[in-house]
Amino acid sequence: MFKRSIIGPALMLIGVFLYFNQGQSFGAGAIFANFWASMFVIPLGLLFHWLYFGVTGGKGVGLLIPGGILFTAGLVCQLATLFSAWHILWPGFILAVAVGLFEFYWFGNRNKWLLIPINILAVLSLLFFGVFSLSAFSGQLATMQPLFAIALIIVGAFAMLSRKKEQ
Incomplete structure (x- = not known):
């Protein structure tokens, strides 16, 4: 069990x-610099989940709010650190709050009014993910503009030249 889980x-x-990090230094400082979220933040989020599911027997539902926030924020930090993508992944911190509140809703008494902030935060986060992802990849899309233009011309030509189906 220990070998599989840890x-x-x-x-x-x-x-x-x-x-x-091929060709770069590999030491304790590099490990801490790159995996601090996996060593500290994610385990703390998992600790809160373990406290709820294992220790309290499902009675301390409030533990899931910090657990969900810390676990999701830890994943965002780890991915952003590994891929140097802070400029794209920062909306994950907004999503982390939505995840924590959703866990509280799902395992709690299912108060329908809690869905309002959950949906607002989730939609806002996904909107920011979309906008910042598109802006990050806009430089790459500019190099593909001729191919995109040719594809649009071909699709438009097929649309104009194709016969209407008889109804």
Whole structure:
């Protein structure tokens, strides 16, 4: 059990780190700099979940709010650190609050009024993800503009030249 739950993911993270940092130094400082979220923030979020599901027997539903926030924020921080994508992944912090509140809603008494802030935060986060992802990839799309233009011309020509189906 211990090998699968702790050693397996740890070896995978070290493998990802070695793959992305080929030719760079590999020391304790580099490990802490790249995996601080996996070492501190994500386990703290999992601790809150364990306290709710394991220790309190489902009675301390309020533990899921910080648990969901910390776990999601830890994932966002880890991905942003590994891929240097803070400029794209920052809306994940807004989504983290929505995840924590949704866990509270799902495992709690299902107060329907809690869905209002959950939906507002989730939609806002997804909107920011979309906008900042498109702006980050707009430079790459500019190089593909001739191909996109040709594709539009071909699709338009097929649309004009295709015969209408008889009804």
